Amino acid sequence: MVENALTSPSSPHRRPFSWGSPLTYGLALAIAAVSIAPVVYVIVGGFRTTPQIIADPAGLPDPWVWDNYARVLTRVDFWQQALNSAVIALGTTLAVVLLGVCAAFVLARYSFRGRETLYTFFTLGLLFPAGAAILPLYLMLRDLNLINSYYAVILPQVAFSLPLTIVILRPFLAAVPRELEDAAAIDGAGRLGFLWRVMLPLSRPALVTVGVLAFVASWNAFLLPLLVLGDADLHTLPLGVQNFSSQYTSDTAGILAFTSLAMLPALLFFTFAEKQIVGGLQGAVKG
Amino acid sequence: MTSTNPTLSPAGGASVPPAGPPATRRPSSRAAETRRKWYEIIGLTTPAVAVYVMFVLVPMGFAVYYSLFRWRGVGPPTEFVGFNNYILAFQDPIFLDALRNNAIIVFGSLLLQGPIALAVALLLNRRFRGRTVFRLLVFVPYVLAEVTVGIMWKLILTGGGTIDVLLRQIGLGSLVQAWLADLDIVIWTLLVVLTWKYVGFAIILLLAGLSNVPPELTEAAAIDGASWWQTQRHVTLPLLGPTIRIWMFLSMIGSLQVFDVIWVTSVPAVRSLGASATMATYMVDNGFFARLWGYGNAVAVILFVISFIAALLFQRFLLRRDIAGAVTGRRN
Numbered sequence: 308m309v310e311n312a313l314t315s316p317s318s319p320h321r322r323p324f325s326w327g328s329p330l331t332y333g334l335a336l337a338i339a340a341v342s343i344a345p346v347v348y349v350i351v352g353g354f355r356t357t358p359q360i361i362a363d364p365a366g367l368p369d370p371w372v373w374d375n376y377a378r379v380l381t382r383v384d385f386w387q388q389a390l391n392s393a394v395i396a397l398g399t400t401l402a403v404v405l406l407g408v409c410a411a412f413v414l415a416r417y418s419f420r421g422r423e424t425l426y427t428f429f430t431l432g433l434l435f436p437a438g439a440a441i442l443p444l445y446l447m448l449r450d451l452n453l454i455n456s457y458y459a460v461i462l463p464q465v466a467f468s469l470p471l472t473i474v475i476l477r478p479f480l481a482a483v484p485r486e487l488e489d490a491a492a493i494d495g496a497g498r499l500g501f502l503w504r505v506m507l508p509l510s511r512p513a514l515v516t517v518g519v520l521a522f523v524a525s526w527n528a529f530l531l532p533l534l535v536l537g538d539a540d541l542h543t544l545p546l547g548v549q550n551f552s553s554q555y556t557s558d559t560a561g562i563l564a565f566t567s568l569a570m571l572p573a574l575l576f577f578t579f580a581e582k583q584i585v586g587g588l589q590g591a592v593k594g
Numbered sequence: 595m596t597s598t599n600p601t602l603s604p605a606g607g608a609s610v611p612p613a614g615p616p617a618t619r620r621p622s623s624r625a626a627e628t629r630r631k632w633y634e635i636i637g638l639t640t641p642a643v644a645v646y647v648m649f650v651l652v653p654m655g656f657a658v659y660y661s662l663f664r665w666r667g668v669g670p671p672t673e674f675v676g677f678n679n680y681i682l683a684f685q686d687p688i689f690l691d692a693l694r695n696n697a698i699i700v701f702g703s704l705l706l707q708g709p710i711a712l713a714v715a716l717l718l719n720r721r722f723r724g725r726t727v728f729r730l731l732v733f734v735p736y737v738l739a740e741v742t743v744g745i746m747w748k749l750i751l752t753g754g755g756t757i758d759v760l761l762r763q764i765g766l767g768s769l770v771q772a773w774l775a776d777l778d779i780v781i782w783t784l785l786v787v788l789t790w791k792y793v794g795f796a797i798i799l800l801l802a803g804l805s806n807v808p809p810e811l812t813e814a815a816a817i818d819g820a821s822w823w824q825t826q827r828h829v830t831l832p833l834l835g836p837t838i839r840i841w842m843f844l845s846m847i848g849s850l851q852v853f854d855v856i857w858v859t860s861v862p863a864v865r866s867l868g869a870s871a872t873m874a875t876y877m878v879d880n881g882f883f884a885r886l887w888g889y890g891n892a893v894a895v896i897l898f899v900i901s902f903i904a905a906l907l908f909q910r911f912l913l914r915r916d917i918a919g920a921v922t923g924r925r926n
Contacts, residue, residue, distance in 0.1 A: 331722050338714055339731040342794070346734055348756065349746050364756040365763070402645075410642035413635050425639065434905045435650055438851035438874045439898040442881045442890050443656035444649065446667070466649030469642055498634060527739035529854045530874075534882055545741040549858060552745050559749065570742045577737040581730055584798065 346570070353564035360559050375564035385568070387540060388547035392572075395457055395532075395543060396525040399464045403521040404514055406465065407472035408480075412502050414473065415480035416488070426477070432470030437463075438530060445534045459535040460543075464525050472517040479513035480506060512583060519580040526573055544569045654898065661892035666885050679892035689893070691868030692876040695781050699872065700849040700904075702785045703792065704842060710789070711796030711841075712834075716826055718797070719804045729801070736794030744858025747787045748774065751859075774861055777869040784870060788855055792848070796841050803837030804830065839912050846908060850901045853878070873897045 352360060353375050354368040379385055414426050444463055445454075453459045483506060491501040507514070529545045536542055542550065548569045552562045577584075661679055663671035683689045718729055735743065750756045751773040758770045773783045807830055815825040853874035860870035866879070877897060881890015 328722060331717065331720060334717055335722075335725075335728045338717070339728050341790075342732050343734050345746055345750060345790075346738070348750065352749075363759070364754070365759045406642040406645060409638040413638045417631065417635055419631070419635055425643075429642075429646065432646060432650055434847065434902055435654065436847065436851035436898060436901045438853050438877075439894045439901065440650065440653040440657065442877065442887065442894050443653040443660060445882065446660070446887070447649075447653055447656065462645065463649045466645045469646050473642075498631075523737060527741075529739065529741050529857075530878070534878075545739045548739070548741050548745060552748075562745065562749065566742055566745050570738050573737050573739065574734065577733065578730060581733060 349563050349570075350567045353560060353567045355560055355563075357558060357560045360563075372560075375560045376568065378561060379565045379568050384539070384542075385547065385565070388542050388544045389572070391457075391541055392526055392543040392545075395460050395464075396522050398457060398461045399468070399525040400518050400522045402461065402465045403468045403472050404518050407469055407476055407517060408507070408510075408514065410469070411473045411476035411480050412506060415477045416498070416502075416506075426473075429470050429473045432467070433474070435467075437467045441530060441534060444531075448535055454535050455538040455541060457541070460525075460528070460532050463531060464521075464528065468517075468521045468524065472521065475517050475520075476510070476513055479510045483509055515580065515583045519576075519584055523573060523577065526576075657891045657894045657898070660888055661895050663888040665888040667887040671888065673888075675888070679889045680896065682889065683893055683896060688866070688868040688871060689873075689876055692871040692873050695868075695870065696850055696852075696872050698781055699785060699788060699852055700846055703788060703845050703849050706785070706789045707793045707796050707845065708838070708842070711793050711800055712831075712838075714793075715797050715800035715804060716830070719801060732797055733794045735791050736798070738791070740791070740854030741858050743787065743791050744855045747790075748859050751783060774859065774870075775864060777864065777867060780860060780864055780870045784856055784859060787859060788849075788852065791855060792845070796845065799837055799841045800834065803834050807833050842912070843905070843908055846904055847901055850904065851897065873900075 351368060354371045354373070355366075356372055356374075359366065359368070410429070414422060414429075448454050448459045448463075453462075487505055487509075488498075488501055491505050496504060527545060528543070529549070532543045532546055533549075536546065539550075548566055551565045555561055660671060662674060662676060664673040664675045664679070665671035714732060718725060718732065738746075753772060753775070757773065761767055761769050771779050771783075774780055811829050811833075812825050815829045820828070851874050852872055856865075856870060856872050857875050857878070860875075865871050865875055871879075873893060874897065877890050877893040880886045880893065884890075
C-alpha cells in the first residue's frame with residue numbers, strides 16, 4: 308500500500324547504484340537554491356537603497372549600502388525586542404525541559420497503576436491545536452492579571468510544548484538499561500539519585516533536541532505574543548518585524564535589513580543544533 | 595493515541611498491586627517503599643500535569659462555555675444564546691471560505707510536500723561530499739520565523755516586485771499575476787509559500803527515519819543486483835511507512851490551525867473577503883480584534899472539533915498500526 312502511494316511522485320530515473328555524482332550535485336544545488344534564494348534576496352536586499360530596489364527589484368546592490376543595517380542596529384527597540392525574545396525563549400526552554408524530563412522519567416521508569424492513562428493524557432495534547440485555545444487563553448491570562456508579562460507567553464508555551472517533549476523523551480529514558488538502575492541502587496542511589504546522576508547525563512542528546520525545538524518554537528512564536536503582549540516594551544522580535552514593516556511600509560530596504568537581522572539568531576542557533584535535532588528525532592520516529 | 599506498550603516498562607517487575615508476590619522484605623518496609631514511590635511519582639509529575647491542565651485543557655473548557663453566549667468580553671457572560679454562534683458561523687460565507695481554504699491547505703500540503711520531501715530526503719541520504727551543508731540549507735526555511743517568511747514573500751510577491759520582474763526577464767511576462775491581491779489566486783500563492791516554509795520539516799523527519807534503516811538491508815539488496823532506485827522502492831520506502839504517516843498526521847493538524855504566515859502575508863482586505871482567510875485568522879479577526887468573544891470562541895470550538903475528528907479518523911484508518919510504536923519509538 309505504501310509503495311503504491313509513493314512510487315509515482317518520486318523521480319522516474321532507473322539508474323544503477325553508482326548513480327552519477329554530477330547529477331546528485333546538480334539536483335542538490337537546485338534544491339538548495341530554491342530553499343535559500345528568498346533568504347539571500349532579503350539579506351542582500353538590505354544592502355541596497357529603496358530607490359534601487361524599486362528601480363530594479365531583482366538586481367544586486369550597487370553600491371553596497373550599510374546604512375540600513377546600521378539604522379536597525381542602533382534602534383533601542385530592536386535590542387529590547389531581542390532581549391525579550393531571549394528571556395521568553397530561555398525561560399520556556401528551561402521550564403519545558405525540566406518539567407518534561409521529570410514527567411517522562413516517571414512514565415519511563417516507574418510502573419504504577421494509571422501510568423498508560425497518564426501518558427495518553429499527555430499525548431492527547433498533540434491533538435489540541437494551540438491556536439484553538441488562544442482566545443480563552445487570553446481571557447484567562449487577563450483574569451489572572453498576567454497580560455503584559457513574560458509569564459503570559461512562557462506558561463502557555465511550556466504547556467503546549469510538554470506533549471511533544473514527553474513523547475520524544477520517554478523512549479530515550481526507557482531505553483537506558485535496567486542494569487544501570489540496579490547498579491546505581493547497589494551504590495546506594497535512590498531513584499531520584501539515579502535520575503540526576505545517570506539518566507540526565509545519558510539522555511543529554513534527547514534533552515538538547517527537545518530544548519532546541521522548544522527554543523526555536525518560542526523564538527518564532529507570533530500569535531500568542533501578539534495577543535498577550537500589548538505593551539510595546541515587551542514585544543518580541545517577530546512582533547517587532549511585523550510592527551516595523553507595517554509602520555515603515557515605504558522603507559523597503561529598511562524592512563529587508565530588519566527582517567535579516569531578526570532571522571539571524573535562529574539561523575545561527577539551528578546551524579549549531581541541526582545534528583542534535585535529527586539525532587534526537589531518530590528515537591521518536593523509529594519504525 | 596492510547597499505547598499499552600509492555601516493552602516500554604523496564605521497571606515492569608516492580609509489583610504495583612499490594613497483594614502481589616510473596617514479600618521478600620518485611621511488610622512494613624515494603625509499604626514504606628511503595629509510599630515513597632508514590633511520593634516520587636506525584637512529586638515529579640505534578641508540575642507538568644498542573645501546567646498542562648491549566649493552560650491547555652482549562653482554556654478549551656472555557657472556550658466551550660463562552661461559545662454559548664453573545665459576549666463582548668466585558669464582565670461575566672450573561673446573554674445565553676445556546677448554539678446560535680455556531681449556526682451563525684456556518685451561515686457566514688466568509689467562514690465557509692475559510693473552511694474551504696483550510697481544506698486546500700491540508701490536502702495541498704500533503705500532496706506537494708510529501709513527494710518533494712521524499713525525493714529530497716532520498717537524495718540527501720546518499721553519501722556524497724558536502725551532504726551536511728546541503729542538509730543545512732534545505733532546513734533554513736523551516737527554522738525561520740513565520741513572520742519573517744511572511745514579510746519576505748510579501749516583498750517578493752508584491753506587484754511589480756522581484757517575481758514579476760524575473761518572469762518578464764525570462765520571457766514569461768504573461769504569467770505575471772496579482773499574486774497576493776487576486777481573490778482567485780491568493781490561496782494558491784499562499785499554498786506555495788507554506789510548502790516552501792514547511793517542506794523542511796518533512797525532510798528532517800524523513801532523514802531521521804532513513805537513518806534508522808539498517809544499512810545491511812540496502813547493502814544486501816545491492817549485492818543481489820538491485821539498482822539504487824529498486825533498493826529505495828522495495829527496501830527503504832516500505833520501512834519509512836510509520837515516519838511518513840506521523841508526518842502526515844502532524845502536517846494535517848498544523849494545516850488546520852495555520853495562522854502566522856497567512857496573517858502576515860495576505861492583505862487584510864483580501865482576507866476579510868474570505869479569499870485568504872483560514873479558520874484561525876477568521877477566529878482572531880472576529881474574536882479578538884472585533885471583540886466578538888462568544889462568536890470567536892464558537893469558531894475556536896469548531897476548529898478544535900474538526901482537528902479532533904480529523905485526528906481520530908486519521909488514527910483509525912492510517913495510524914492505528916504504528917502510532918504507539920512510531921511515536922514512542924518502540925514497535926513490535
